[in-house]
Amino acid sequence: MSFIKKIITKINKLEREDIHLITFVNPYSYLELRKIKSTVDEIDKIYVDGIFLVYFFRLIGVKTKRKSFDMTSLAPIVFNDCIKYKKSIYFVGSTDTAIEGFISTINSEYKNLNVLGYRNGYFSDVQEKQKFINNLAKIEPDILVVGMGTPHQEEFLVSLKNSGWKGEGYTCGGFIHQTSKGINYYPKFYDKYNLRWLYRMIDEPKLIKRYLLYYPLSVCFFIFDVLKYKLKK
Template sequence: MKTVNIFDCEVASLTIDETVVEVNKIIKKRKPVQHVVINAGKVVLMDENINLKKIVSECPIINADGQSIVWASRFLKKPLPERVAGIDLMEELIKLSNKKGYSIYFLGAKEEVVKKVVRHYESLYPDVKIAGFRNGYFNQKEEIEIVNNIREAHADILFVAFSSPQKEYFLSKYFKELGVPFQMGVGGSFDVVAGVTSRAPKYMQKIGLEWFYRFIQEPKRMWKRYLVGNSKFIYIVLKEKFKKVN
């Protein structure tokens, strides 16, 4: 698999279609793999959190979720072909599952949300195999029982809708015990599919302003994450460029 090294991570230099091909290979091998995506916000978190950076860098397949990562890769003279957004990859993998007969487990979000997600995909793909689902509200004592339930469901793909870094921590801690060939954190994707939140129009996604769309929806909650976080990301990119020059 082609990769480029940026932010001390081997990021997959793949289109979304090429990524789906790689995931299909992973599922066929039956060896549990943790997938991760990076965007500007996660790069900032990784810069502040050594443990998270270690988890991300050790994942066998890392995609560039944010357009900002693609732009940064070009600035750093290590160009990635395109953005592979987590929600788009999830959609493509559900299509693949419907075609190949793979089973899916959905973990995360509120109970009514994850149920809506399951109903949505069952109506869209009548033959899709749902191995199981569970909301994302549980305490540490319940983790082992949940992990056991997922393993016993024998899913081929696991989508985990937690925020970062919780989803990375959870999968890193349990990916072997879960036993699912392909395990992917999808953040707030369940909320989008269920209609709880809306996604930016295509033109905003293409020009890298999806973050701004989310910001204007929830300015009080998102201002620090995006305005402060984006400034930190620019600094990290410049630091990476300086490191490369030297």
């Protein structure tokens, strides 16, 4: 199966189906996911995070809406469901300072959320990471949220699944550090008019290269993948 077909199949997968691992694709992560196609095979559901990519998928007939793991989209739904159904949740990602601030923010907003634990997203070596994954599988959190950036967060979820964990896992990109100082990261103006990308460049200038270089490159690869798939079909 071609890469673009894999992505489309996972975008179209119904939410009521058997889903354990969920990730999100934006123009930058599209480039990274192309490099780990075998890992993508293990992901159950993909949402499109990024208004530009939403429009591109719609142009090729894929009906989708923007969804991301943050407070403007899926995160509140997941947190409230955890409380409602008495599920435990674990967070992995970002730096010690950021995730501690994040946990403080989340605990203040969702006082009944059962946070089973958390840790930063950095490991000294493969052995340390695998040891943590094995321990996490034994702890058995119902929900895991991982913010390590693509492709590391997807590979982490798949490794955890292969270690015997049977919970529900979400990637979240920069959500943890974005929420380390307050529950609402995006100002209403930028969120309302789909200018989240602009706000991120203002707030994190290091991302300018990603938006101005890698996003156009991603569009080229997207068009290439679609044409290749259409011609082969």
